[in-house]
Amino acid sequence: MVSDIKRIGVLTSGGDCAGLNAVLRAVVHRAVLGFGWEVFGIEQGTLGLMERPVGARLLTVEEFDGTLLRRGGTILGSTNRGNPFAYPMPDGSVVDRSEEIIEGYKILGLDALIGIGGDGSQALLRRLAQQGGINLVCIPKTIDNDVGETEISIGYDTAVQAATSALDSLQPTAASHDRVMILEVMGRDAGHIAIVAGIAGGADVILIPEIPYALEHVAQKIDRVRRHGRNFSLVVVAEAVKTESGDPVTVKSAKKHRYGGIGHYIADRLADHIDAETRVTVLGHIQRGGTPDARDRLMASAFGVHAVDLLAAGKFDRMVGWRNRGLIDVPLADATAQPHVVDVNGPIVATARALDICLGDQ
Numbered sequence: 001m002v003s004d005i006k007r008i009g010v011l012t013s014g015g016d017c018a019g020l021n022a023v024l025r026a027v028v029h030r031a032v033l034g035f036g037w038e039v040f041g042i043e044q045g046t047l048g049l050m051e052r053p054v055g056a057r058l059l060t061v062e063e064f065d066g067t068l069l070r071r072g073g074t075i076l077g078s079t080n081r082g083n084p085f086a087y088p089m090p091d092g093s094v095v096d097r098s099e100e101i102i103e104g105y106k107i108l109g110l111d112a113l114i115g116i117g118g119d120g121s122q123a124l125l126r127r128l129a130q131q132g133g134i135n136l137v138c139i140p141k142t143i144d145n146d147v148g149e150t151e152i153s154i155g156y157d158t159a160v161q162a163a164t165s166a167l168d169s170l171q172p173t174a175a176s177h178d179r180v181m182i183l184e185v186m187g188r189d190a191g192h193i194a195i196v197a198g199i200a201g202g203a204d205v206i207l208i209p210e211i212p213y214a215l216e217h218v219a220q221k222i223d224r225v226r227r228h229g230r231n232f233s234l235v236v237v238a239e240a241v242k243t244e245s246g247d248p249v250t251v252k253s254a255k256k257h258r259y260g261g262i263g264h265y266i267a268d269r270l271a272d273h274i275d276a277e278t279r280v281t282v283l284g285h286i287q288r289g290g291t292p293d294a295r296d297r298l299m300a301s302a303f304g305v306h307a308v309d310l311l312a313a314g315k316f317d318r319m320v321g322w323r324n325r326g327l328i329d330v331p332l333a334d335a336t337a338q339p340h341v342v343d344v345n346g347p348i349v350a351t352a353r354a355l356d357i358c359l360g361d362q
């Protein structure tokens with residue numbers, strides 16, 4: 001089946017990451033130059049569709065003049081707050097605003113929508129699409145790389161690079177001061193950034209939420225490193241790693257609880273086992289901003305083109321992805337059913353173990 005689409009919308013939803021503008025460029029180029037469609041960029045995720053007048057603007061090929069491909073963030077803006085089905089109102093009430101979003105889509109006269117988001121955003125967009133008869137295709141993005149059914153999400157590779165660069169910077173100062181340096185990286189439910197950057201950045205210990213740990217194993221490893229003549233150690237810990245008793249570690253910042261603090265928790269607890277000086281670096285949103293690396297730009301380009309091609313072929317309710325060195329597309333329901341977490345029996349964990357990196361469980 002070939003669709004009779006003439007005008008599509010595109011939005012970025014959830015936490016931003018590097019490579020979003022590169023996706024928008026690919027979508028606009030393919031849709032405008034390949035099919036002669038109009039592309040409306042919706043501002044601030046689904047919030048733009050709630051606004052009146054609708055927060056959206058026509059995106060042109062000329063706008064993507066070569067600078068946006070390499071720019072971090074998203075020119076459309078994004079939000080990871082405000083579930084449209086339980087939208088928090090200024091008076092403290094919670095309101096279902098889904099029909100307003102669907103109406104916004106209709107006001108714009110859109111024939112289809114491309115949603116660029118993580119698993120949470122995709123699930124919400126799918127619900128909206130089913131309720132409002134929206135022809136939806138999604139593109140996975142998140143530095144956490146935890147979207148189901150795809151090996152890679154946009155933004156992940158650049159985040160790994162940022163975390164690896166942080167370890168490159170921490171190593172010399174760790175060595176100068178005989179210190180244990182703990183780097184806390186993002187990853188809300190999955191340890192992909194931690195384990196890959198940890199291997200690439202020469203970490204001695206990597207703690208990820210998928211593998212339960214004991215502090216004594218970490219301390220023993222640090223001790224072993226010292227006894228073998230190296231005066232410093234590098235530890236990477238994913239923010240979603242829990243305390244030894246299984247509690248999440250969160251900080252209250254701007255009146256909201258969010259992940260943060262596991263690095264300091266580990267440092268405090270390690271002090272009971274080792275006498276080396278320990279310092280903690282929390283890398284934070286540096287992993288989200290920054291210039292997209294080549295791989296993220298490539299994935300963004302491939303995903304953007306494939307998403308438009310799916311719409312052109314009349315294939316909706318799907319997510320594009322990457323698996324076994326190839327582009328794929330899968331039912332959105334499958335993509336949002338299970339997160340993609342680190343395979344504890346897979347080659348990356350095996351590589352870490354073979355390099356004698358302590359993963360906390362032995």
Ligand code: F6P
Nearest residue numbers: 015080142143144186187188259
């Ligand atoms: O899901 C992406 C992510 O960057 C997580 O790694 C992190 O926990 C969270 O978003 C941070 O969200 P916020 O920008 O709201 O602090």
